[in-house]
Amino acid sequence: MIQKPTIHSNGTSAAVLLHAYTEAAQALNAVLDLVRATVPNGLDYYPQGGNACHNALAEHDTRVAKLRQVLHELEALMRHCEENAPFITRR
Numbered sequence: 001m002i003q004k005p006t007i008h009s010n011g012t013s014a015a016v017l018l019h020a021y022t023e024a025a026q027a028l029n030a031v032l033d034l035v036r037a038t039v040p041n042g043l044d045y046y047p048q049g050g051n052a053c054h055n056a057l058a059e060h061d062t063r064v065a066k067l068r069q070v071l072h073e074l075e076a077l078m079r080h081c082e083e084n085a086p087f088i089t090r091r
Contacts, residue, residue: 002073007084014085018078025074032067035060 007014040060045053 002076004077004080007081014081018081018085021074021078021081025071025078028067028071028074032064032071035064035067 005011005017007017038060040053040056042053045056
């Protein structure tokens with residue numbers, strides 16, 4: 001569970017937070033596309049023998065999963081902003 005900000009009049013507005021989280025999520029989606037494109041090719045690992053390609057694929061999947069987790073957290077923060085300020089305008 002992530003710590004979500006309290007939306008109130010003395011803090012950062014929901015619109016500003018939503019804009020920042022949205023920009024970060026969009027950038028992270030672009031990064032995810034780039035990282036997914038680095039999926040290991042078995043031809044680059046077979047000379048090492050054994051489980052080299054399998055290990056590289058597992059490491060790749062772990063990297064992608066970590067980035068996806070951050071994206072899910074940003075999306076949760078975005079929903080929180082939207083739910084706590086339903087009449088905000090998106091930029």
